[in-house]
Amino acid sequence: MTGPFTVRDGGADDAGTGVDGTPAPDSAPFDAVPDPPPAAPDDAPALLDLDTALAEPATRILVCCGSGGVGKTTTAAALALRAAEQGRRVVVLTIDPARRLAQSLGLRELDNTPRRVDGVRPAGGRDGGALDAMMLDMKRTFDEVVLAHASRERAEQIFANPFYQSLSSSFAGTQEYMAMEKLGQLVGTGRWDLVVVDTPPSRSALDFLDAPGRLGSFLDGRFLRVLTAPAKAGGKVYLKAFNAGLSMVTGAVTKVLGASLLRDVQGFVSAMDTMFGGFRERAEATYRLLAAPGTAFVVVAAPERDALREASYFVDRLERDRMPLAGLVLNRVHPDPAPELSAERSLAAAEVLQESGAHPVTAALLRLHADRVRLSERERRLAARFTAAHPDVPVARVPAQPVDVHDLDGLRTIGAALAAASGAAPG
Numbered sequence: 453m454t455g456p457f458t459v460r461d462g463g464a465d466d467a468g469t470g471v472d473g474t475p476a477p478d479s480a481p482f483d484a485v486p487d488p489p490p491a492a493p494d495d496a497p498a499l500l501d502l503d504t505a506l507a508e509p510a511t512r513i514l515v516c517c518g519s520g521g522v523g524k525t526t527t528a529a530a531l532a533l534r535a536a537e538q539g540r541r542v543v544v545l546t547i548d549p550a551r552r553l554a555q556s557l558g559l560r561e562l563d564n565t566p567r568r569v570d571g572v573r574p575a576g577g578r579d580g581g582a583l584d585a586m587m588l589d590m591k592r593t594f595d596e597v598v599l600a601h602a603s604r605e606r607a608e609q610i611f612a613n614p615f616y617q618s619l620s621s622s623f624a625g626t627q628e629y630m631a632m633e634k635l636g637q638l639v640g641t642g643r644w645d646l647v648v649v650d651t652p653p654s655r656s657a658l659d660f661l662d663a664p665g666r667l668g669s670f671l672d673g674r675f676l677r678v679l680t681a682p683a684k685a686g687g688k689v690y691l692k693a694f695n696a697g698l699s700m701v702t703g704a705v706t707k708v709l710g711a712s713l714l715r716d717v718q719g720f721v722s723a724m725d726t727m728f729g730g731f732r733e734r735a736e737a738t739y740r741l742l743a744a745p746g747t748a749f750v751v752v753a754a755p756e757r758d759a760l761r762e763a764s765y766f767v768d769r770l771e772r773d774r775m776p777l778a779g780l781v782l783n784r785v786h787p788d789p790a791p792e793l794s795a796e797r798s799l800a801a802a803e804v805l806q807e808s809g810a811h812p813v814t815a816a817l818l819r820l821h822a823d824r825v826r827l828s829e830r831e832r833r834l835a836a837r838f839t840a841a842h843p844d845v846p847v848a849r850v851p852a853q854p855v856d857v858h859d860l861d862g863l864r865t866i867g868a869a870l871a872a873a874s875g876a877a878p879g
């Protein structure tokens with residue numbers, strides 16, 4: 453919950469790295485809160501206890517969301533592995549995992565089915581734990597939905613339709629919708645105790661939540677009603693309505709040209725006509741599943757301005773939709789290297805050394821130290837601002853690793869850090 457804050461200009465420092473190159477939405481509460489005063493011990497956020505959530509049998513679905521590049525896929529895989537090694541039967545649905553991570557999860561091809569991950573080691577005395585992993589194939593998932601709802605013949609017609617081909621492989625929102633569709637399928641099998649879901653690196657982090665509504669309004673909204681009844685609307689009026697509808701569809705579709713597009717869309721619509729209800733019902737069922745108590749959302753962010761701004765917006769949206777938010781994972785945090793030596797003293801010492809001309813290496817190290825202290829301070833300031841905007845959101849901090857996380861050991865380290873966050877984590 454966020455109260456009214458006085459809006460002020462963003463600080464001059466803290467230039468975060470771009471997130472998908474997307475300008476973050478205006479008036480996010482993250483920007484609206486002034487920098488809090490230097491942390492008083494009581495201001496620290498509650499620590500996010502993910503181990504308890506993982507071990508809790510009632511937790512059936514865990515969704516990692518956040519903007520691109522912050523560590524969603526890594527966090528999802530690390531939490532899934534940890535839960536499996538603690539004895540649960542887990543499946544992780546990843547979306548575009550980095551190639552090396554995919555390889556170490558045994559995902560060599562995009563076959564849209566969960567595969568057993570080798571090398572999972574159930575922790576002392578606990579057995580029964582297992583991990584399956586899969587990569588989402590958006591087109592294949594869409595095809596499966598069509599097959600589930602249409603006769604073989606109808607399905608073939610739909611598959612052959614250029615509009616469908618474009619929609620199923622590049623319509624903005626299709627990936628979000630198909631991730632939910634797949635999630636619903638995985639939960640529906642009853643094969644797993646816990647389904648961990650990575651989310652698409654959406655330009656807007658909200659797309660995932662919007663999926664049922666967007667797909668619903670796209671597939672059975674006004675746009676399609678206009679298209680299915682072209683005879684009723686004459687000439688210009690029809691074209692105008694069509695263009696208005698078309699502007700809802702993104703570039704990929706508009707690439708297909710005029711009249712043939714129209715024919716394709718009409719063919720698609722009449723072939724799909726009987727499926728709309730089914731589509732929407734499925735999306736809504738999954739949406740209800742997400743809102744249910746067995747689900748936990750984890751928002752992942754890097755300690756950077758843009759990522760935290762998106763995270764803040766996401767937290768608000770989850771709260772507005774009454775989605776069960778577990779907390780924030782602050783990933784790739786740089787801990788204060790040596791709190792007893794401040795950046796100022798370090799720089800002053802470096803200057804003295806430089807003037808004397810002696811110990812150039814030591815001077816360079818002192819400057820490096822000062823940089824790292826400042827980085828750590830800036831990260832803490834940004835995190836404190838997030839917490840000021842969302843005081844009730846627990847936070848887990850995961851240190852930046854010296855190398856990429858691409859194997860099971862790397863995931864174990866991240867998993868342990870996520871769990872350690874529920875103990876006493878430094879600064």
Ligand SMILES: Nc1ncnc2c1ncn2[C@@H]1O[C@H](COP(=O)(O)OP(=O)(O)O)[C@@H](O)[C@H]1O
Pocket residue numbers: 519520521522523524525526527549550653783784785850851852853854855856857858866
């Ligand atoms: N705590 C960490 N320390 C170091 N590297 C990390 C950490 N978390 C993630 N990475 C690396 O950052 C990159 C992006 O992570 P990824 O999980 O793919 O992000 P996302 O799914 O949010 O786009 C990957 O190369 C991953 O190995």
Ligand SMILES: [Mg+2]
Pocket residue numbers: 521524525526547548549650653
């Ligand atoms: Mg990812």
